[in-house]
Amino acid sequence: MSKVGALDLASGLGGTIDKTQVLSAVEKYEKYHVFYGGEEEERKANYNDMVNKYYDLVTSFYEFGWGESFHFAPRWKGESFQESIKRSQHFLALQLALKPGQKVLDIGCGIGGPLREIARFSSTSITGLNNNEYQITRGKIMLKDFVALQELNHVAEVDNTCNFVKADFMKMPFPDNGFDAVYAIQATCHAPDAYGCYKEIYRVLKPGQCFAAFEWCITDSFDPQNQEHQKIKAEIEIGDGLPDIRSTRQCLEALKQADFAADSPLPWYLPLDPSHFSLSSFHSSAIGRFFTRNLVKALEFVGLAPKGSQKVQDFLEKAAEGLVAGGKKEIFTPIYFFLARKPHSENDL
Secondary structure: OOOOOHHHHHHHOOOOOOOOHHHHHHHHHHHHHHHHOOOOHHHOOHHHHHHHHHHHHHHHHHHHHOOOOOOOOEEEOOHHHHHEEEEEEEHHHHHHOOOOOEEEEEOOOOHHHHHHHHHHHHOOEEEEEEEEEHHHHHHEEEEEEEEEEEEEEHHHOOOEEEEEOOOOOOOOOOOOOEEEEEEEEOOOOHOOHHHHHHHHHHHHHHEEEEEEEEEEEEEOOOOOOOOHHHHHHHHHHHHHOOOOOHHHHHHHHOOOOOOOOOOOOOOHHHHHOOOOHHHHHHHHHHHHHHHHHHHHHHHHHHOOOOOHHHHHHHHHHHHHHHHHHHHHHEEEEEEEHHOOOOOOOOOHH
16 A cells, blocks of 8 residues: 655645645635635536646645545444445445456546555456546556655556546546446546536446446535535535535436445544544544644745645645534535446336
8 A cells, every 4th residue: 555654745745736836726726615705606617627726736635644545434343444445445346246357437536546456356447537637647656755666556466457547527538338337436526517427427338237436415414504514515615626515315316326325333534533543543633633734834834845735734624624523413424325227228217
């Protein structure tokens, strides 16, 4: 598993953005959001720019705190965070009934952590789709203190069966009916329109095959007239690069067919809860956040990290606060699971 250190965190901050332009990029990103006067329609109209800025700015933080897989997972008592992450990825593979040799598409693959794990677990060939150039670069190359090592896919021994493609999942460069299975792990939440995204996935999926996903959603407990609920929603949107957060009902309406995963005895937001401490979630604990905040502040002060780095840390902390509050109040979930099958023919609809 790739784990970046402080020097890697500093060198990667800003992604493909010129280091002298990081602060400006942060400020432009912030202006998309409610806290800075931004509007939902503007975020949706400019989702490509907004999401790319977000992942250029935060990917190093994600790797520093989470490793190669940037997602939450249901977690059982006695199970470590990383074990729960792997189990959720295996769960997807099993729900899709993946078979050796099948051609699979990972929508919004990040730096490829889930892709590599699922490929090894299921012996399938997986294409990772991502519209962020920096994340694709990080998915291919493992760094340690500025030194490029081997490709991560090569280390995982899946370099002959897995690859990355840079493209927008709203208009994918793939032919119709080309994949045996498609999955998305907390990635299609970045889409400006659920129907448009799901329709494009439907197009590239072979008839009779399945699309499975974990979605970020607000629940039926969310009250749009409740100011606290609205504040939590806005914190999650700015801290996680989201144009909006759809409801579970909107996802069902867009899919028309779904299945659900069971709830977990341990809450999905536990790794972000500052009142909970474990060595495996140190970076997300109150002490860990204090350490990271001051590390980034020091790196920016001495010039190793670009100006604006501390502001990125600030909105990520805001996201953590919103996610924990949303989870505790049961108005938000990042693990709304569904399994939708593409009919064999129009007669099956």
